[in-house]
Structure formats: structure tokens, C-alpha cells
Amino acid sequence: MNEPLIRGWCPGARRPMQSGDGLILRLRITGGRFALGLAHTVAEIARRYGNGELDLGRRGGLQLRGVRNDDYAAVETELAMLGLIDADADAEAVRNVVASPLSDLDEMAQGDAFLLAKQLEAALVADESLRQLPGKFGFSIDDGGRFGLSDVSTDIRLSFLQDGVALSLNGDARAIVVRTEDAVAGALRLAHAFLDLASRIDPPPRRMATLVGHVGPEAIFAAAGLGREGVTLAARSDAAPLIGAFPTHVGIGLPFGRLTANQLHLLADTAASDLRLTPFRAVLLPGVPADVLPRLAEAGFATASDDPLLAVAACPGAPACASATIETRDLARRLARLKPAARGIWLHVSGCEKSCASSAAHAVTLVGRDGGLDLVLDGRPTDPPRHAGLTPEAVEALIRSGTVEK
Ligand code: SF4
Structure with missing residues (x-):
């Protein structure tokens, strides 16, 4: 295997990152255009060698998770044969x-x-x-x-x-x-x-x-x-709706950017031409009619832009990440229900200060520290907290009471 990841590098497929649940391999798919046959094959690789889960990253990269160290050489060879990875880690x-x-x-x-x-x-x-x-x-x-x-x-x-x-x-x-x-x-x-x-x-x-x-x-x-x-340059808005049915495509959202191998198979089966991976935790299916949306919703995708889970961000947290001292996504799911969805993310739950899920400032940010939660208002995980060492129940009570801005 290539040398392990060091701080400041981004994981790739040639240079994977060790995480709490195994190796993470990130595929950089040109322009986010994912051919359907490749999507099926990658889903199979994720199931066979990884933990069957994939993440769509903040730059549209697709990460295989939970790959066992002993299987890495086989995965690397298969991905290279598919033309999905570069000649070497530096490229x-x-x-x-x-x-x-x-x-x-x-x-x-x-x-x-x-x-x-x-x-x-x-x-x-x-x-x-x-x-x-x-x-x-x-x-x-x-x-x-x-x-x-x-x-x-x-x-x-x-x-x-x-x-x-x-x-x-x-x-x-x-x-x-x-x-x-x-x-x-x-x-x-x-x-x-x-x-x-x-x-x-x-x-x-x-x-x-x-x-x-x-x-x-x-x-x-x-x-x-x-x-x-x-x-x-004039200020540019990212306000075009992504999720739902449109004349040119159907868009679905991935809560926390996560999808399973089965979901990737379903997307590839449903798509007409290819999949478009975006940096917005959303996948677009060009040329697909609106009547596929109920089936995709049933499979766990967000199919409405006001889905509360699209308004929260959370990294994998514990136990998937060795740097985390708190569980993140169940907490984010619970807290997401406390606020009607609005455009943009209002809550960020980060297992530690590294801020893997979002580098932006949000209305409420929770950061894991020594098993407790620090609460930052209108800031990032590295900003000074308004409250420190909270329990999940205390955070929920604060948000319910309106003590923190909702
Ligand atoms: S923010 Fe920290 S805990 Fe969360 S995935 Fe990144 S390194 Fe792990």
C-alpha cells in the first residue's frame, strides 16, 4: 500500500486514509459524470470489500468506506482496471x-x-x-x-x-x-x-x-x-433548487452525503444516461421523469427540498472516526426535527474541531470534546463556544427553549 495519510493531505484511492471503520478511498470522477455500468461496479466493490457505505464529499468525490487493509491491493487493482484512478498518488x-x-x-x-x-x-x-x-x-x-x-x-x-x-x-x-x-x-x-x-x-x-x-x-x-x-465578478447565488423533478432532470438529496451500495445500484437502475455527482450532497439524474421520485423516497433518499435532514450537517463521528469522542448523526437527526427546514444548513455537528462535514459558519455548531458537546453560535467548530461540555439532552433543551437561535 502507499504511505498512510498525513495531516493536510486529502485521501485518494492511491493514498487511502485510515479511519475508525477501516480505509477510506476517494474516487475523483471527472466533472461528476458517473457512467451507469461503473456505478454498478463501484457499488459491488463497496459491498464486497468495504462496509457497503459510500460518502459523497464536499467536492463531489465519492468515498468507499470501511475497506479492510488486507483487501486494499485487490480494490486498487480493480479500480485501476476500470480506469477510475490515476497512475500514482501524486497525479x-x-x-x-x-x-x-x-x-x-x-x-x-x-x-x-x-x-x-x-x-x-x-x-x-x-x-x-x-x-x-x-x-x-x-x-x-x-x-x-x-x-x-x-x-x-x-x-x-x-x-x-x-x-x-x-x-x-x-x-x-x-x-x-x-x-x-x-x-x-x-x-x-x-x-x-x-x-x-x-x-x-x-x-x-x-x-x-x-x-x-x-x-x-x-x-x-x-x-x-x-x-x-x-x-x-457579480455576487453569484447557489440558489437554484437541486432536489425534486425538473424539465431536464430529477435530483435527490443524500442526508449527510451518505449512500449505501444498494442505493447506488438503485440510482444506476433508475437513471437514463448517467449520474451527476454534485458537491451539494445531491445526485442528479438527467432525462428521468418525475414519477421515479416516490420509489427513490422509499429507498431513503431526500426527494423534497424542505426535508429537514438536508438542513443539518454531521461528520461520521464515533465510532467510524478515531478522532471523534461523540456520536454525531443520530444526534443531528434528532435535532433536525426541531426546526422547519430552510435553505442552507442551520446545524453542524462535528465530532472534533477538524470540521470534515462543513468549513462554513452555521447558526448552531456542536463540537465534540472529551465526550461532551461545545456549542458555538454563528461560527465554526474552531470558534469560541457559548457553552461547553453539554450533554445531548442539554443541547436539545436549549434549542427547544429558544435559548439558542433556531
Ligand atoms: S470532524 Fe473530526 S471526528 Fe468528524 S470525521 Fe473529521 S476528524 Fe473525524
Whole structure:
């Protein structure tokens, strides 16, 4: 097996992560387009070698969970034969691209995010000097249509406009517009500029937003040779509804991003062309009629956008994760019922400060610490708590009483 995961890396399939319930292998599926035959095969691999559960990650990656160490070599070989993983762990690590899921069907899309994602991934893998990029460093390709990617954690953003592609840096609204055919080269130049400028700072920033805070966006664009004439990108909403039936597709939600092998088989059986994995804990089925929704709801998928479970986030917690000292998802399910669902996540239950389920601030955040729960209001797990060492019952009582904002 490849060397075990160290802090700051993201798990892959070539470099899995050891967790409390076995190895985690993350598949990076280009543009989130998952062919139906592959989906069935991956479901079988998850059942045969893992614990039969998969997670859809915050960047649209699909994780196999609970793979036994002794079975890893067999899984790696099967995934390689399917063409689902890269030649080596370093190539896999740099291929960190999220793209809008429905460029081919969304009449408002300004460009083909899937095609650009394929081109960008190939260029990233070919440029060996970019393998020094930090593990979480990533790229997003927004097609300018109904599904914005502004909520996705990324570092270099490529956004289709009517007249080209805007290149921007996470943490800043300014952008340089280039021709579509120059977008990949421009993104790579920004990545090189990041490595160069970050290396002059001690300790080197590991994310673009941190570097922007140190040197400002102009210095980064200048180091990339991308000129001074920029535009300011308009604020973009991710508000397009994802869940339910639409003229182009059906969308279903995955509470906590989790699905079972059986559910993946069902999705592949139900889909018409392929599955679209999104970074929003949702899977889209293009060209599928609305009458499939009751069957998918029966199988445990969220099929209505006001499902309360879509308004809460929770990492796997104990016992699945060795860093956790609390159970997370049953608690989140219980608390989800206390508030009518609204758009966005109001509650985040995190087994520890690492914040695997969400890096955003939420109205209520619960963080496990030494078996108790710290409660943070309007913040993240690393922010100072309003209350510390609570029991689940005490948290529930506080929320019911209205003592914390609901
Ligand atoms: S947030 Fe902590 S407890 Fe939860 S999955 Fe991540 S490392 Fe584990």
C-alpha cells in the first residue's frame, strides 16, 4: 500500500486514509459524470470489500468506506482496471477539480464545464512541478448557469462568462477574463504563482485565500503574468433548487452525503444516461421523469427540498472516526426535527474541531470534546463556544427553549 495519510493531505484511492471503520478511498470522477455500468461496479466493490457505505464529499468525490487493509491491493487493482484512478498518488492528488453538473442541459450555462474540467485535469497531471501543491488545493469550473459553485471550497475559480472565462482567486471578487482556449493555461499560471509566492512566506500558506490575505490579489495575478485589467465578478447565488423533478432532470438529496451500495445500484437502475455527482450532497439524474421520485423516497433518499435532514450537517463521528469522542448523526437527526427546514444548513455537528462535514459558519455548531458537546453560535467548530461540555439532552433543551437561535 502507499504511505498512510498525513495531516493536510486529502485521501485518494492511491493514498487511502485510515479511519475508525477501516480505509477510506476517494474516487475523483471527472466533472461528476458517473457512467451507469461503473456505478454498478463501484457499488459491488463497496459491498464486497468495504462496509457497503459510500460518502459523497464536499467536492463531489465519492468515498468507499470501511475497506479492510488486507483487501486494499485487490480494490486498487480493480479500480485501476476500470480506469477510475490515476497512475500514482501524486497525479491523483493534484487532480482536484469541481465542475457545474449540468452544462449540457442547462439553457443558462455559458460554456461546457465538463469539457474544460477534462482539459484542466489532463494539464494538471502533465505538469509535474504542480505536484507540490498542497493536498486540499483545488479548482472549480462554474458554467455560469443555474448551479453556482460559490459555496464550494476551492482555490482557483474558472467562471464562464458570455465572452470568455473569468479567472479568480478564492477570497477575492476580482477576476481576469481570458479566451476560453486560454483558460487552462491561465489557471496553471496562477497555480505556479501560488507556489512561488507562498514559498517566500514562513510558514507557507496552504490555501489561496490565505495567500491573498498576505500579498493581495494583484501580486498573484502579476506573478502569473495575467495583466492588470480586471473585472469584478457579480455576487453569484447557489440558489437554484437541486432536489425534486425538473424539465431536464430529477435530483435527490443524500442526508449527510451518505449512500449505501444498494442505493447506488438503485440510482444506476433508475437513471437514463448517467449520474451527476454534485458537491451539494445531491445526485442528479438527467432525462428521468418525475414519477421515479416516490420509489427513490422509499429507498431513503431526500426527494423534497424542505426535508429537514438536508438542513443539518454531521461528520461520521464515533465510532467510524478515531478522532471523534461523540456520536454525531443520530444526534443531528434528532435535532433536525426541531426546526422547519430552510435553505442552507442551520446545524453542524462535528465530532472534533477538524470540521470534515462543513468549513462554513452555521447558526448552531456542536463540537465534540472529551465526550461532551461545545456549542458555538454563528461560527465554526474552531470558534469560541457559548457553552461547553453539554450533554445531548442539554443541547436539545436549549434549542427547544429558544435559548439558542433556531
Ligand atoms: S470532524 Fe473530526 S471526528 Fe468528524 S470525521 Fe473529521 S476528524 Fe473525524
